[in-house]
Amino acid sequence: MRNSIQTRLTVAFIGLAIGPLLIVGVILAWQSFISQEQQALNLQREVARRVAAEATTFFAQLENELRLVSKAQVLPGLDQNEQRNLLMLLKSSHAFEELVLLDSQGREQIHVSRQGHFSINGNDYADVNEYFVSRASDEVYCSPVRFDENSGEPLMTVAIPLLNVRTGLVDGVLTAVVRLKKIWNLIADVRVSPGQSVYIVDAQGKVVAHRNPSVVLRGITFEVPDQVGIQPGLTGKDTVLAVETVRFGQQEFAIVAEQAVSEALTLARTTVLITAILIVVTLAVSGALGFLAVRQIVEPIRTMATTTKAISAGDLSQQVKITSRDELGVLADAFNSMTAQLRILINNLEQRVAERTAQLEASNKELEAFSYSVSHDLRAPLRHIAGFVELLRQREAERLDATSLRYVHNIVESADRMSGLIDDLLAFSRTGRAEMQLRTVELNELVQEVQQELVPDIKDRHMTWKIGPLPPVQADPALLRQVWVNLLSNAVKFTAPCPQAHIEIGMVQEESSETEVTLFVRDNGVGFDPQYIHKLFGVFQRLHQKEEFEGTGIGLATVRRIVERHGGRVWAEGDLGHGATFYLTLKRA
Amino acid sequence: METREILLAEDDPKDIELTLTALEQHNLANKVVSVRDGAKALDYLYRRGDYSDRPVGHPLVVFLDLKMPKVDGLEVLRQVKADPVLKTIPVVVFTSSCQDQDIVESYHLGVNAYVVKPVAFDKFVEVIKRLSLFWVLTNEPPSGAVNRR
Known part of the structure; x- marks a missing residue:
């Protein structure tokens, strides 16, 4: 059965249960996704910020130490031994690879290196950035990061101008080659989650610090995106990425903390998965429950429909077997008592x-x-x-x-x-x-036959017959013959006084339908007085004197009785001296 | 042939009289044996009771009324036509009834002719004349079949 109540109820039930669930599930999943992303971003931002803070601290300390030395002011004035000792001390206390003291003309005064190298070779540094930038601007200068050819460690040159307190002029520059290994260690110490990494990119896009030194050593570059959030990371894969910018002198560094999306949003994905599973499970369970519930409602209706069918087919012994104590039970009881x-x-x-x-x-x-x-x-x-x-x-x-x-x-x-x-x-x-035996009767043939039988009685009379095309009808042949015998013999009888008699038999087209035909017998005989029309078809009713027309007055009564037994009607029209027309209806074959 | 007669089974004496009168007009009345009910008719045919000493031989024809006391005409007809010896006797039902069921039943039982008595006397006489002319003079009966036996 299409469009059955069961199907429609089941669909409605499941739709009602699943629709809201699906919407809630999608919203939940979306929310969890968004908040997970935000959380991951916050986490990265936190890491970047921490690293940035520590790096800033590191540089600040570095600068302070160098400034402390420079603030001593006396540095250029110390004798070489003292200067050397001081520098040695500085060197030993910090992560300086090498320290160089330049005079106001950029000539090397003292050169101390980590390997214990010590010289006063008077090299001219006047063309070197560190010197003239810091000298000219009177500010600390930081060089771009470079890597040591032997150890591969990142190095940076920091230069601090030495002001002469008396003249207020720069009369020397202290340059230090700083080992940035500390920064590496800093990054290496950051506790990272799976898929997370922290690295530092310089202004040129070069990765200068990474947990994995080989990344740095391979000289990988990275274009730091303008926006944070989900962005392509260092490996090109989508990551949740946060950037923190740190400045050291002229150098700007981007501290990037990123985590692969696949890792960062694991929880969100799990949430989505769980929601999906929940929805599917709920769908299955509510579908099954809905199906069962609907069937419980529809099954009795079906039972009742089957029973009703059986009853309408005539089997009244059928009972609806529903025992539930609900409305359907009441209905079934009522139905049973009704049957x-x-x-x-x-x-x-x-x-x-x-x-x-x-x-x-x-x-x-x-x-x-x-x-x-x-x-x-x-x-x-x-x-x-x-x-x-x-x-x-x-x-x-x-x-x-x-x-x-x-x-x-x-x-x-x-x-x-x-x-x-x-x-x-x-x-x-x-x-x-008499029992009627209905069959198809060819009216044309029957009327012709009856008319032929009458011929011997009228051979001396002037008569014209017109028998129109007549349709086949459904009737008892013997009884129908009696009808036509009576009608035609009446017509013959009552046209006897006419010098020229006309008798017409035909079908009234306008009053015939697909199932019924209206036929007529018309004569130009003596007719009848319309005021006695109600007596015309009565038993033993005669409208003419016995002496005029013989007969017992039962012919038309017989006609009416036979036609009515066939489910038809008879009626007549006529006037005294103007003929009569008799009509009858019969069923088409 | 002289010994063979017409058996008229008829309960109504007036009908007997009319029938005999009609037959008289054709000089056949002396050949008629009339019985007043079906039982008598069977007695005659079986040569028993009042007719136990009648000469051997079948009547030429039996004119049988249907509505008779004791044994009615249809029963007589049934017995005659069921009897292997009597069934060759021509039986004409001669009755007032023109009911279909009587006619059909009579033919089922093997009647040789079924004639309705007309009301008008002239027609009555005419029918009697035709019947007797046919069955007594025209028709060839199974003569002496029983006699030879």
Whole structure:
């Protein structure tokens, strides 16, 4: 069954359960995704910030130490030994690779290196950035990061101008090559989650610090994105990425903390997965529950439908077997009591029909017996009257005068007439009782036949017949023949006074339908007085004097009875002296 | 042939009289043996009771009324036509009844002819004349079949 209640209810049920769940699930998943992303970003930002802070501290310390030395002011004025000692001390206390003291002309005063190298070779540094930048700007100068050729460690040159307190002029520059290993260590010490990495990119895009030194040594570059969030990371894969910028002198560094999206949003993905699983499970469970619930509702309705079908097919013994104590149970109870009532009613009805049928059969039998008696017993005395009167007439022929002979004649004629009445009455009662055997009757043929049978009676008359095309009808052939015999013989009879008789038989097209035909017999005979039209089809009703037209007055009654037994109607139109038209309806074949 | 007669089974004396009168007009009345009910008719045919000493031989034809006391015409017809010896006797049902069921039943039982008595006397006489002319003079009966036996 398409569009069954079960299907529709199930779909509605599941739709109602799943729709909101799906929306809630999507919102939850989306929210969790967003917050996870934010959290991951915050985490990266935190890491970057911490590293930045520590790096800043490191550089600040570095600068402070160098400034401390420079603030001593006396540095250029110390003798070489003292200067050397001081520098040695500085060197030993910090991560300086090498320290160089330059005079105001950029000539090397002292050069101390980590390997214990010590020289005063008077190299000219006047063209070197560190010197003239810091000298000119009177500011600390930081060089770009470079790497030691031997150890591969990152190095940076920091230069601090030495101000002469008295003159207020720069009369020297202290440059230090700083080992940035400390920064590396800093990064290496950051506790990272899986997929996370922290690195530092310089202004040129070169990675200068990374947990994995080989990344740095391979000289990998990275273009730091303008925005944080989900961005392509160092390896090109999508990462949650945060940047913190740190400045050392002229150098700007970007401290980048990133975590692969796949790792950072694991929880979000898990949430989405769990939500999806939950939705699927809920779908399955609620679907199954919905199906079961709907079936529990629909099944009784179906049972009832099946039972109703059986009942409408005539099996009233069917009962709806629903025992649930809900509305459907009530309905089923009502239904069962209704069919029970119906059963009783029908039984009563059947009983009454049987009784009536028995009564009818009995009275039919009585009627048959009666008509048998009439036909047999009523006719015998009539025959005797007729016979003995005739014998009397023959015997007393010479002695009877004209009046007596007329009496005898009247007696004979009356007996004869009564015999005709009895015959017609019997025929009439037979038309009402005889079993009808319906079949297709070719009306054209039947009417032609009946008309031909009448020809011997009218051979001396001037008559024209018009028999229009007639359709086949559904009727009992013998009874229908009687109808046409009566109608046509009536037409012949009542046109007798006409010098030129016209009789027309046809079909009234306008009053015929697909199932029924209206036929007519029209004559130009004596017609009838319309005010007695209601008597026309009555038994023994005559609208003309016996002397004018013979007959018992039962022909049209028989016609009506037969046509009505076929489910049709008869009626007539006419006027005295202007002919008559008789109509009848019959079922089409 | 002289010994063979017409058996008229008819309960109504008036009908008998009319029938005989009609037959008289054709000089056949002296050949008629009339019985007043079906039982008598069977007695005659089986040569028993009142007719136990009648000469051997079948009637030429039986004119049988249907409505008779004791044993009705249809029963007589049934017995005659069921009897291997009697069934060759021509039986004409001659009755007032023109009921279909009587006609059909009679033919089922093997009647040789079914004639309705007309009410008008002239027609009655005419029918009697035709019947007797046909069955007595025209028709060839199975003569002496029983006699030879």
